[in-house]
Amino acid sequence: MFGPGIIIAGGSIIAVALLDKVAEDCGIGWLSTTLKLLVPVAALAISVYFLQSDAIMRFIR
Numbered sequence: 001m002f003g004p005g006i007i008i009a010g011g012s013i014i015a016v017a018l019l020d021k022v023a024e025d026c027g028i029g030w031l032s033t034t035l036k037l038l039v040p041v042a043a044l045a046i047s048v049y050f051l052q053s054d055a056i057m058r059f060i061r
Helices: 004-026 029-053 055-060
Strands: none
Touching: 004 029
């Protein structure tokens, strides 16, 4: 159920959230804003790549 990919993804989400919180607390606003903008854009790009390369999607087409 919990493969290495899930553990790495969960850990990276926690690390980015902690980095964002520390950046806000230390007054580094540009880093916090950059993370808030880039993380959703990166997630969208990865999801589009996954949908384009997924074997099930090729089967449905």
